Amino acid sequence: EKGGFSSFMDKEIHDQPAAVRDTLLGRLDERGRLSLDELHIDEAVLRSVDKIVVIACGTAAYAGQVARYAIEHWCRIPTEVELAHEFRYRDPIVNEKTLVVALSQSGETMDTLMAIRHAREQGAKVVAICNTNGSSIPRESDASLYTHAGPEIAVASTKAFLAQITAAYLLGLYLAQLRGNMYADEIVDVVDELQKMPEKIQEVIDAEEQVKKLGTDMVDSSSVLFLGRHVGFPVALEGALKLKEIAYIHAEGFAAGELKHGPIALIEEGQPVFVVVPSPRGRDSLHSKVVSNIQEIRARGAITIVIAEEGDESVSDYANHVITVPQAPTLLQPLLATVPLQVFACALAGAKGYDVDQPRNLAKSVTVE
Numbered sequence: 001e002k003g004g005f006s007s008f009m010d011k012e013i014h015d016q017p018a019a020v021r022d023t024l025l026g027r028l029d030e031r032g033r034l035s036l037d038e039l040h041i042d043e044a045v046l047r048s049v050d051k052i053v054v055i056a057c058g059t060a061a062y063a064g065q066v067a068r069y070a071i072e073h074w075c076r077i078p079t080e081v082e083l084a085h086e087f088r089y090r091d092p093i094v095n096e097k098t099l100v101v102a103l104s105q106s107g108e109t110m111d112t113l114m115a116i117r118h119a120r121e122q123g124a125k126v127v128a129i130c131n132t133n134g135s136s137i138p139r140e141s142d143a144s145l146y147t148h149a150g151p152e153i154a155v156a157s158t159k160a161f162l163a164q165i166t167a168a169y170l171l172g173l174y175l176a177q178l179r180g181n182m183y184a185d186e187i188v189d190v191v192d193e194l195q196k197m198p199e200k201i202q203e204v205i206d207a208e209e210q211v212k213k214l215g216t217d218m219v220d221s222s223s224v225l226f227l228g229r230h231v232g233f234p235v236a237l238e239g240a241l242k243l244k245e246i247a248y249i250h251a252e253g254f255a256a257g258e259l260k261h262g263p264i265a266l267i268e269e270g271q272p273v274f275v276v277v278p279s280p281r282g283r284d285s286l287h288s289k290v291v292s293n294i295q296e297i298r299a300r301g302a303i304t305i306v307i308a309e310e311g312d313e314s315v316s317d318y319a320n321h322v323i324t325v326p327q328a329p330t331l332l333q334p335l336l337a338t339v340p341l342q343v344f345a346c347a348l349a350g351a352k353g354y355d356v357d358q359p360r361n362l363a364k365s366v367t368v369e
Ligand code: F6R
Pocket: 057, 058, 059, 060, 061, 103, 104, 105, 106, 107, 108, 109, 112, 155, 156, 157, 158, 241, 245, 364, 365, 366
């Protein structure tokens, strides 16, 4: 039941600290080592993996894109992310040394299921990251790592997305542990940070009124753009998808670095643009590059809504609105930065009077190709 919330989507946004906490639960021992007993794939096989292919659709594919940055960084295994419906039809190079990771909330997405079948026929091992016990995708995979987000009722995915990122990160850390790509201490550090995330997500939710107000104030927008870089890029894509799905507004996400290669031509007076700003404490020039992107679009009249880390003063001169999120390592920032985008879409669609849980033309699980 909705538990006092205006919609299931609203409730599920609020379920996210628990979704992440429950997905971590029981998978770490006291020393911060990963123990994924459910991963019934021979360790020798996992050690021999030379490529990871993540397959999924929609929001789950964006979770896969986020995970790719982490998995490649931690495990040094080349990782691709592909939409399941594209994967299958292009004669992909997949063999016994390929680990396919299929992400699906429902476990019934036909495109993803068909891609799994195709990969297994080529000899690949498939790990399903799924939210629905006993559904088709885990049943047809070699192993399953369940997300524990609880049932997701709203058509637009929210808590499953955060749980998928969490589970994919656990898988990445587990592989790094198994294959010796990271020192035990480094893994413990990441695990410690992961365990702090539910509380930080709660902080973002506690500050939701500001974002809800933005959503209602912007009810008449006809187009909204989203920019991000590195892990902020798939977050931008997810923010745009949420708005398309439930508010029926034209929305697009771009890699911030791509702006000058085309999309900046779209910027005109009054164009709202969300920008996900990387941590100023993270990677070298990532932060300053995004800050200059904000300057560039602001100079062309964009209304900039900036999602930045607490304490990041560098953005305030160029932002019309600043939404702050707690400090976190760059790779974990999507677990925070996505939340205001969900809240925004939900509030804006609500202000338009739409049924946010049952958007037109969409079904919760897409069981046809
Ligand atoms: C977006 C959304 C869809 C699903 C996609 C995959 O809010 O819900 O894009 O993410 O249809 O569904 P699952 O994860 O069930 O395979």
